Amino acid sequence: MQWTFNTLTEWDRACWDKLGPIYREAFPHGAKPEKVLRSMLDRRIASLHAGLLEGEPVAMAITGFNGGQGVKRFILDYMAVRQDLRGQGLGRLFFSQIRDFADQDPQAEAILIEAEAEDTEMNRERLRFWLHCGFIATPYVHQYIWVPEPYRALYLPLKDDFTLTDDGKTLFRDITSFHHQSFRGQ
Structure with a gap:
């Protein structure tokens, strides 16, 4: 199996x-429209990652940093593996490379994601995946005003001294700030 990981910081049609x-x-x-994703890369607030199997794209992710000097949080906005290839370890492989990408920034403290919090089998499977990748789920469930489903923040420390001081509510400040940046100018 030949696996390739690519990161783009400029939009490539x-x-x-x-x-x-x-x-x-x-x-x-509820996904961000293509024009928003393109704008995020054009404004250099996001990266587009591709996982290729035998040269064929089979996984994608959109990521970006939030925060300033010394308090950067790496936001994993979207990550997906082609549906017919799920369950074969490609998602974990792909995520490990995304984690390595985030860890290249010496100021990055943690990786943050948000996962649907409704109790459905699909959401339980997603949560299990993220927990197997090393994420820690928070008890706080956030209800956005613009989408109907609730979300839970998960985090993966990149620094030994990273600690969460609340139930996860503060993580949503970073995630929400990243979303607001994403739509700025749209």
Whole structure:
């Protein structure tokens, strides 16, 4: 198996034409529109990651940093593996490379994600995946005003001294700030 991990910091139409179907398949509702994703890369607040198996795109992610000097949080906004290839370890492999990418920034304290908190089998499977990747789930459940489903923050410390001082509510400040940056100017 030949696996390749690529990170793009500028919008590449040809690459997106191959990754877009994976994104739309995994996130049919509530995903950021393509023009917002393109703007995020154009404004250099996000990166687009691609996982290729035998040269064919099979995984994608959108990530970005939030925070300033010494308090950077790495936001994993979206990550997906092509549906027909899930359950084969590609998601963990892909995420390990995303984690390594985040860890290259010496100021990055933690990786943050938000996961749907409704008690459904699909959401329980997603939560198990993230826990197997080393994330820690927080008890706080956040209800956004613009989407109907509630979300829970999860975090993966990148620094030994990173500690969470509350139930996860503060993590949503970083996540929400990143979302606001994403839509700025749209």
